[in-house]
Amino acid sequence: MNGQPSARNRLLDAAEELAFTQGVAATPVDRILQRANVAPATLYAHFGNKEGLIAEALRRRLQNWDAAWLREIDAAATDRDRLLAVFPALTSYRSGASAARWCAALGVAAETVDPGQQLAETLSQDTQLLTDRFRELAVPVVGADDADAVAAHLLLIFTGVLGMLLRGSSPEEASATGRATAGFVIDGFASSRSAG
Amino acid sequence: MNGQPSARNRLLDAAEELAFTQGVAATPVDRILQRANVAPATLYAHFGNKEGLIAEALRRRLQNWDAAWLREIDAAATDRDRLLAVFPALTSYRSGASAARWCAALGVAAETVDPGQQLAETLSQDTQLLTDRFRELAVPVVGADDADAVAAHLLLIFTGVLGMLLRGSSPEEASATGRATAGFVIDGFASSRSAG
DNA sequence: GTCTATATCCTGATAGAC
DNA sequence: GTCTATCAGGATATAGAC
Numbered sequence: 001m002n003g004q005p006s007a008r009n010r011l012l013d014a015a016e017e018l019a020f021t022q023g024v025a026a027t028p029v030d031r032i033l034q035r036a037n038v039a040p041a042t043l044y045a046h047f048g049n050k051e052g053l054i055a056e057a058l059r060r061r062l063q064n065w066d067a068a069w070l071r072e073i074d075a076a077a078t079d080r081d082r083l084l085a086v087f088p089a090l091t092s093y094r095s096g097a098s099a100a101r102w103c104a105a106l107g108v109a110a111e112t113v114d115p116g117q118q119l120a121e122t123l124s125q126d127t128q129l130l131t132d133r134f135r136e137l138a139v140p141v142v143g144a145d146d147a148d149a150v151a152a153h154l155l156l157i158f159t160g161v162l163g164m165l166l167r168g169s170s171p172e173e174a175s176a177t178g179r180a181t182a183g184f185v186i187d188g189f190a191s192s193r194s195a196g
Numbered sequence: 197m198n199g200q201p202s203a204r205n206r207l208l209d210a211a212e213e214l215a216f217t218q219g220v221a222a223t224p225v226d227r228i229l230q231r232a233n234v235a236p237a238t239l240y241a242h243f244g245n246k247e248g249l250i251a252e253a254l255r256r257r258l259q260n261w262d263a264a265w266l267r268e269i270d271a272a273a274t275d276r277d278r279l280l281a282v283f284p285a286l287t288s289y290r291s292g293a294s295a296a297r298w299c300a301a302l303g304v305a306a307e308t309v310d311p312g313q314q315l316a317e318t319l320s321q322d323t324q325l326l327t328d329r330f331r332e333l334a335v336p337v338v339g340a341d342d343a344d345a346v347a348a349h350l351l352l353i354f355t356g357v358l359g360m361l362l363r364g365s366s367p368e369e370a371s372a373t374g375r376a377t378a379g380f381v382i383d384g385f386a387s388s389r390s391a392g
Numbered sequence: 393g394t395c396t397a398t399a400t401c402c403t404g405a406t407a408g409a410c
Numbered sequence: 411g412t413c414t415a416t417c418a419g420g421a422t423a424t425a426g427a428c
Binding site: 110127160164174178180 | 217218219221222297298302303305306307308309320323348349351352353354355356357358359360362363364370373374376377380381383384
Binding site for chain 3: 224225226236237239240245246
């Protein structure tokens with residue numbers, strides 16, 4: 001009944017704030033424990049090991065991102081804006097509390113050669129979520145026949161926006177460029193559609 | 197005068213083959229030494245420390261990539277194909293001897309929070325090389341006024357292609373999608389040019 | 393569920409001989 | 411320039427009490 005979050009949630013918060021900004025391997029368990037103000041044994045009781053903690057933090061983060069994306073989709077006025085809503089969603093999500101260096105999921109994928117099962121599953125869920133929703137949102141814009149292709153392009157562009165953060169680009173700049181790139185692709189498909 | 201490469205080159209080869217596929221942090225110095233068949237002291241005599249070795253391997257790799265890209269540009273027939281030559285260059289480069297998991301430079305950037313000076317310099321050179329050459333190649337295709345913008349789009353798209361490798365995509369698939377994405381962007385700029 | 397204290401291993405890097 | 415042998419520190423994870 002006190003205001004203090006549980007040790008479990010403090011651990012997840014600390015893991016997110018440290019491991020997803022500094023890198024998982026570069027973040028010793030000790031530092032997570034110190035920040036969470038939690039004893040080692042408590043971490044292993046809850047999550048089994050370090051990877052279990054990271055996997056759970058990643059799952060939670062994926063859910064939060066999904067929610068932020070859906071909010072931005074709801075706020076959009078046209079089908080086209082809904083399809084492009086990932087880009088404003090990214091900047092608004094990143095300006096919120098949690099700021100990974102680029103993308104938590106891709107970051108973990110990049111430094112984990114052979115991920116455990118739960119970790120691999122969460123990582124593929126990220127790609128799956130993006131692909132599925134892009135496809136769904138693309139149908140009213142370019143038609144069902146081209147929805148798969150447009151989804152593939154958007155996934156690549158969005159991944160490129162995230163990668164640009166590693167190249168030192170600002171989220172706003174990368175996101176704006178990506179949105180414009182996506183616009184060209186959508187226009188290209190739309191015009192070939194009206195022409196056909 | 198024997199056929200055996202020098203200890204220095206064996207170290208660079210081993211570092212490239214191990215650190216850029218398994219990750220730098222996940223690759224202990226011991227394993228590099230073992231693969232290179234070299235004693236620890238030799239590594240530190242040549243490169244100072246682990247980061248020095250990685251930085252040098254990255255520089256060498258960047259040069260090789262540049263050469264491969266230039267070859268592909270020379271082989272292209274039209275201005276447009278020269279601008280799009282990065283994509284076939286990527287697949288041909290990756291099918292060669294050295295195969296990083298996605299991109300050696302971005303991979304190092306992803307797991308290095310605070311890179312040392314030589315490492316940071318090499319990383320920014322990668323982005324700089326891409327940006328400068330894209331701009332140069334874009335001029336005859338879309339004109340000098342739009343060359344900067346097109347270069348920014350191509351950098352993002354190319355970064356996206358590399359990132360797709362982390363999502364499990366094949367190089368051929370990612371490269372083909374990226375080339376198509378770039379085509380839409382170029383066509384968009386070219387048509388607005390002829391319209392203006 | 394949580395803490396204190398510790399076990400165990402492995403890492404990057406160095407000393408000193410040749 | 412290269413080797414053998416080793417140091418000192420820090421990593422993950424566990425034991426056992428409360």
